[in-house]
Each structure stands twice: as structure tokens, then as C-alpha cells.
Amino acid sequence: MKKQAGMLELPVLGLLKERSMHGYELRKQLSAMLGPFWQVSWGSLYPALRRLAKAEAVMVEPVVKPRRANRESKKQGTGTTLTAGRRKTVYRITPKGEEMFLAMLEESAHAVDADHFTLKLAFFRYLQPEARLLLLERRRAYLTEKLAQFRNNLREYRERIDSYTLSMQNHSMAATESDIAWIDELIIQERAPKDVRPEISNA
Amino acid sequence: MKKQAGMLELPVLGLLKERSMHGYELRKQLSAMLGPFWQVSWGSLYPALRRLAKAEAVMVEPVVKPRRANRESKKQGTGTTLTAGRRKTVYRITPKGEEMFLAMLEESAHAVDADHFTLKLAFFRYLQPEARLLLLERRRAYLTEKLAQFRNNLREYRERIDSYTLSMQNHSMAATESDIAWIDELIIQERAPKDVRPEISNA
DNA sequence: GTGGTGATATATCGGTTCGATATATCAAAC
DNA sequence: GTTTGATATATCGAACCGATATATCACCAC
Numbered sequence: 001m002k003k004q005a006g007m008l009e010l011p012v013l014g015l016l017k018e019r020s021m022h023g024y025e026l027r028k029q030l031s032a033m034l035g036p037f038w039q040v041s042w043g044s045l046y047p048a049l050r051r052l053a054k055a056e057a058v059m060v061e062p063v064v065k066p067r068r069a070n071r072e073s074k075k076q077g078t079g080t081t082l083t084a085g086r087r088k089t090v091y092r093i094t095p096k097g098e099e100m101f102l103a104m105l106e107e108s109a110h111a112v113d114a115d116h117f118t119l120k121l122a123f124f125r126y127l128q129p130e131a132r133l134l135l136l137e138r139r140r141a142y143l144t145e146k147l148a149q150f151r152n153n154l155r156e157y158r159e160r161i162d163s164y165t166l167s168m169q170n171h172s173m174a175a176t177e178s179d180i181a182w183i184d185e186l187i188i189q190e191r192a193p194k195d196v197r198p199e200i201s202n203a
Numbered sequence: 204m205k206k207q208a209g210m211l212e213l214p215v216l217g218l219l220k221e222r223s224m225h226g227y228e229l230r231k232q233l234s235a236m237l238g239p240f241w242q243v244s245w246g247s248l249y250p251a252l253r254r255l256a257k258a259e260a261v262m263v264e265p266v267v268k269p270r271r272a273n274r275e276s277k278k279q280g281t282g283t284t285l286t287a288g289r290r291k292t293v294y295r296i297t298p299k300g301e302e303m304f305l306a307m308l309e310e311s312a313h314a315v316d317a318d319h320f321t322l323k324l325a326f327f328r329y330l331q332p333e334a335r336l337l338l339l340e341r342r343r344a345y346l347t348e349k350l351a352q353f354r355n356n357l358r359e360y361r362e363r364i365d366s367y368t369l370s371m372q373n374h375s376m377a378a379t380e381s382d383i384a385w386i387d388e389l390i391i392q393e394r395a396p397k398d399v400r401p402e403i404s405n406a
Numbered sequence: 407g408t409g410g411t412g413a414t415a416t417a418t419c420g421g422t423t424c425g426a427t428a429t430a431t432c433a434a435a436c
Numbered sequence: 437g438t439t440t441g442a443t444a445t446a447t448c449g450a451a452c453c454g455a456t457a458t459a460t461c462a463c464c465a466c
Contacts, residue, residue, distance in 0.1 A: 036352035149239035
């Protein structure tokens, strides 16, 4: 039904791959990248970071706060307007973490439900075109199967379902069809040659 | 991000309100009602049933299997082709369970995310039109807010997001807009008088 | 200056859920 | 007769959510 199965590891590693970050910023970047429906909770993010640290996929760099102004001397020359100054725990990805990231990204199983697929898509640039197409096709097949299940389901239960529930299922089917159409666009763009530029367009 | 917070109680009580069922059938009916994306796991359904039993919202009726044919006499007259014959645990809703169901259904807070809203919608027929409109408006406001967050988000981060992620966010926004349009339809239908039939339509 | 508010930052707890797995019974196919 | 597949209940560990606690710091009003 929902989502659960070590899902944070992939995006966390993916973000740390670009630059080291601390937990709070990680969460912000996650929402920025995936949209406002993705608000990971602290109760899942921090344990996930600890798991990654334990697996030696990330290194912790406890940052000692540079104490902008000391109690005695109010204006010190060095770094007065630094952005930081607070206790932070910055995480940096390790070579082992990079391996884990790629392994998780390429693994084509489990990439099927909406959330896992979204997470992989966000790091598609690290995959080869063939690997991307594989994931896209799998996602498409999954959605097509769900659509068939919707139809079978309605064929069997339509009479027993009230109008609100029926409207919900119809909307849900339409959304699934829209998802498939979107995947199809992605597939087409993936198959389109990017380097060859037709000389017809003289705009 | 995802869904979690005693969500099964409402639909389980709602189904048992119509007729008593055992766990396995409950799961099937749940999928039939809500569609193929709703496949509750045993690990959440059975504990939920136990919670409900503990709260005296449901009663358990252990059904002794009618042993179609005894070991000695192969063909007994009574009930040869009964559909059952297996150990089952049938759950029946109690008056207290009915109260809980209505209380959970009417409570307008927390009705805001997609899953909770879907679950409430599936039992809208037990609500007054005003209560329905309240939930619909709340859901609409929530989606509108998310849409605004999408736009702010993109305004700030568009340059830093790659094309795959951008495509995903655009698709996600379109889906949210489609959700809002659907809610608007439901609101219109809810406000439309159902009894008054205009005499113009002479089809 | 000092007091309040809100953003930044990390952490933990309890309860819920998932996914996998185990174990049986029974119907029907083979 | 035996294998397969649907029915049926149950449990386990890992992961996740929501709420909550605790600080630090920037900023503004007064």
C-alpha cells in the first residue's frame, strides 16, 4: 500500500554525492528536488543517516562552531558574517557509498511503485540510456497492469460501489493513464538521438 | 511523505458496518472498494483487527468449521457443498465500533492527505452534505497550498534541477491540478440539489 | 540591551506499517 | 495420488511517521 523499505538511502547518497551536507539541509534539498509532497520526517532521516554511517557509506564531520564573536572581544576580524556558527553534523559520502548508490540505482527490481520510481528518476543522469529505458518500461508495465486490475475490479464490483467511490476509482484510473502517457513521453525522449541535429530548422 | 497513523481502523469498521467478515475477505473488499493500489499487508491488517477487538469496537466470532465429511462417513447429508469448511475468524462491529466509525469519519482534521481523504470519501454516504463539503473544501485548500509550494519551489530551484526531475515535478503539478479539478466537480455535485428535477428535459 | 519570535539543527520515543515468511486447509487440475 | 493455487491466519524485524524535546542563532521591536 504505502512505501517502506530503506527508501531514504538512495536520495541521501545521491545528494551527498554532489556535495556534503548536514541533516537539516538534506531535508530541504530533498523537498526542493522532489516537490512539496516529499517531506521526510526527522524520525526517518536521522536513523537513515546513522544506518549509512554504520555501513560506512558516509563519513561524519562534526563541525565545531566557529563562535562568531567571543564573549570578551566583540569584534574579531576573522569571519564575522559567516553563514554558520552552530553545531552541525556534516555528512560526506565515501567511495563505498558511491558504489552503494550506483548499485541501488541500477537495480531494476523494486523500482516499480510510484515513490521508488520517483527517487530513481531524480538521479537518472547517473544511468546509461539503456538502464533508463529498462526502468521506464518496467514502470510502464506496472502501471498498465494496475490499469487492467482497475478494469477487472470494476467489471466485478461496479454495482456494489457507491457513486463517491466510483468517482474516486475513475479519477484514479485517469491519473494512472496520465502517468502512462508521461512515461511514454520520457521513453520517446530517451530514444530520440540527442546529438544529431536536423539541418532543416533554420530558425 | 507517506501514510501512517492508524489508517485501517476507519475502512475496516466501515466494511464491517455493512456485514461481518473475516480478515481475508476484508482485504479483498478493501481492494475492490479502493482499487488495486490499495493492497493492505497482513502485518498491518491483523494487528489493526486486534486493536479494534481490544477497544471493543468489534467482536470476534470464531467459526467452527462444519467438517464437510467426517473421517468415517464419507458422505453426510447435511451441507455437502458449503462454500466454507475452514477455520475462520469472523469480525462483527459493535455499537461502540459504530460510534468510533462516525467519530473518525466526521473529524475534519487529518483528512487532508491523499490516503486519508480517499478513505473518508469511500464512506461519504454516512455523512451529512455539510460535513462532506467541509472535507472537500479542506482537501481542496490543502492541494492548492501544495500547488503554491510547487511554484515557489520551482521559482527558487529551477536552475539547479535537471530535466528528469523537472519533468517529474511538472507532471506532479499537473496531477495536483487534475486532483483539484476533480474535487471541484465533487463540490459542484454536492451543492447541486438532487431532488428538484427540472421539467425541461423531455428525453 | 533585552525580550520575543521564527528559522536552524539534532535527536528520540511510541505506535504503525510493510515485506517476507511460516503454516495450514481445501478445491481443482493433472 | 499429488502438485498447484486459492483461502486463511499469524508473526517477525526493519523502517517509517508524527509528535515532542532541546538548543542555538538571527532579527526585529521596544
